[in-house]
Amino acid sequence: MTAAPRRLLVALLAAIATTAPACATTRPYQREALARPEMALEPDGDEAALRQHFLGTREGAIGGGGGEGGGCGCN
Amino acid sequence: MRLQLIVVAAALLAAAPAAAEPNTLSFDTLFYSDNDNVLVVSPQVAAHRALDDAGGEASARVAVDIISAASVDVVSQATSGFTEVRKEAALSGSLRIGELLPAVRYRFSDEPDYRSHGFGVTLSRDFAGHDSTLAVSFDVGLDTVGRTGTAFSAWSRHLNTHTGEVGLTQVLGPRTVIRGSYSLTLQDGYMEKPYRYVPLFDAAVLADLDRAGMTVGGDDFDTYRLPERPPEEVPDRRVRHALSLRALRFIPAIGAAQLDYRFYLDSWGVQAHTVDAAIKIPIGRFRLDVEDRLHYQLAADFWARAYTVDSDGVIPTWRTVDRELGTYAQDTAFVRLQRPFGDFLVYAMGGTMITRYDDFLYLDWRLALVSEAGVRWDW
Numbered sequence: 001m002t003a004a005p006r007r008l009l010v011a012l013l014a015a016i017a018t019t020a021p022a023c024a025t026t027r028p029y030q031r032e033a034l035a036r037p038e039m040a041l042e043p044d045g046d047e048a049a050l051r052q053h054f055l056g057t058r059e060g061a062i063g064g065g066g067g068e069g070g071g072c073g074c075n
Numbered sequence: 076m077r078l079q080l081i082v083v084a085a086a087l088l089a090a091a092p093a094a095a096e097p098n099t100l101s102f103d104t105l106f107y108s109d110n111d112n113v114l115v116v117s118p119q120v121a122a123h124r125a126l127d128d129a130g131g132e133a134s135a136r137v138a139v140d141i142i143s144a145a146s147v148d149v150v151s152q153a154t155s156g157f158t159e160v161r162k163e164a165a166l167s168g169s170l171r172i173g174e175l176l177p178a179v180r181y182r183f184s185d186e187p188d189y190r191s192h193g194f195g196v197t198l199s200r201d202f203a204g205h206d207s208t209l210a211v212s213f214d215v216g217l218d219t220v221g222r223t224g225t226a227f228s229a230w231s232r233h234l235n236t237h238t239g240e241v242g243l244t245q246v247l248g249p250r251t252v253i254r255g256s257y258s259l260t261l262q263d264g265y266m267e268k269p270y271r272y273v274p275l276f277d278a279a280v281l282a283d284l285d286r287a288g289m290t291v292g293g294d295d296f297d298t299y300r301l302p303e304r305p306p307e308e309v310p311d312r313r314v315r316h317a318l319s320l321r322a323l324r325f326i327p328a329i330g331a332a333q334l335d336y337r338f339y340l341d342s343w344g345v346q347a348h349t350v351d352a353a354i355k356i357p358i359g360r361f362r363l364d365v366e367d368r369l370h371y372q373l374a375a376d377f378w379a380r381a382y383t384v385d386s387d388g389v390i391p392t393w394r395t396v397d398r399e400l401g402t403y404a405q406d407t408a409f410v411r412l413q414r415p416f417g418d419f420l421v422y423a424m425g426g427t428m429i430t431r432y433d434d435f436l437y438l439d440w441r442l443a444l445v446s447e448a449g450v451r452w453d454w
Contacts, residue, residue: 006170011220011340019225024145025203025206025437026204026206026246026248026249028086029332030248030249032249033127033249033250033325033327034246034249034250034252034325036325036331038325038330038355038356038362039252039323039325039331041244041252041254041321041323044101044451045134046101046119046121046136047101047103047422047447049119049136049445050103050105050117050119051105051137051447053138054105054107054115054117054119054445055368055407057150058399058405058406058430059347059370059372059399060345060372060399060401061317061337061339061345061347061349061351061370061372062258062260062315063240063258063260063314063315063316063319063338063339064256064317064318064319064335064337064339064349065259067247069219070384075287
């Protein structure tokens with residue numbers, strides 16, 4: 001692994017290490033807002049897959065939920 | 076193959092026990108059209124059957140891309156354009172085992188000149204009273220690249236892709252949740268397009284044009300290029316890194332605000348920043364989503380607008396006219412509206428994609444219209 005990706009990985013781990021322990025457990029009665037449909041991290045996997053395939057073939061980057069999938073379907 | 080996948084999916088869906096989570100059947104279609112003479116229609120059908128009430132499910136999806144293209148980088152190869160159909164089928168399954176949620180998936184994609192098999196596994200685990208979720212996944216893609224009109228047995232090349240990803244989702248309080256992830260993708264094999272041929276130029280001719288205040292472009296490159304036009308050639312290995320972060324916060328009286336950022340770099344020298352911001356606003360029985368995605372990337376190390384031949388007649392080892400390896404900025408903005416009707420949810424989305432290429436021989440910019448509509452039935 002070259003220096004830049006290693007620095008990125010260290011930054012991610014540092015961010016996780018600094019934020020996670022500071023979080024007190026959220027009680028069930030405190031989860032009303034988190035349970036709302038618009039607060040879903042992945043609202044609809046199939047709709048998202050269709051859009052990510054469309055974006056993935058038009059961006060030179062992949063990863064982070066932006067996978068190219070198989071084949072092209074482009075140009 | 077597709078029929079077999081459908082039969083297996085139907086058996087999975089029929090055999091699964093009823094559970095508290097809703098089962099769904101959905102139909103979506105995406106339309107794409109741009110001023111570079113490309114039209115894509117992508118319908119898909121998907122079904123999900125819950126296996127437990129904590130994320131376990133069996134699912135199947137069938138998608139098709141119908142592509143009609145006479146874009147500048149197609150017609151610049153002295154062809155008049157093409158119409159092609161890509162078919163994809165995917166199966167996945169997951170089952171909650173205590174705090175663990177293992178998942179497996181398979182995908183098959185087929186088009187006249189490209190076949191792809193994809194296998195993947197994910198293992199996720201909840202911690203801290205479901206406030207933290209750690210997920211680790213590994214995917215393998217086995218692709219075969221061919222040429223339209225030529226049997227795979229007569230000419231084909233292979234591309235193998237391995238992707239590992241680790242992600243952590245963390246609830247930061249009653250209104251905020253974040254997720255960070257890192258993915259590493261290794262690609263080995265044929266990453267060229269067999270139809271791409273790269274125009275070459277005499278450096279002295281380009282220098283003369285430059286002195287005259289002219290730049291060779293899509294309209295006149297054929298006038299100035301050398302007779303030789305070798306095929307595209309890029310390295311056989313690509314190591315790709317992506318670091319991404321998603322934050323989602325509930326804002327009372329408005330809805331949810333979502334922000335995504337991804338930093339990407341690879342061993343070919345491409346670096347990219349992608350920012351995606353969205354706001355999701357419930358309005359009575361409707362929900363309005365407004366989203367904007369900005370992607371900016373820097374070109375691969377071997378990218379050139381115009382490749383030149385040196386005085387000894389040696390052509391560049393690596394050469395490409397793949398615009399996704401160049402420097403460009405792209406903005407995608409869209410509005411999405413959804414409304415439930417009993418057990419059904421209907422949505423429609425419309426937007427634009429504007430791309431500005433900094434240094435692409437054939438094209439300076441592109442405007443695309445994108446729309447999507449779908450219906451989901453929960454039962």
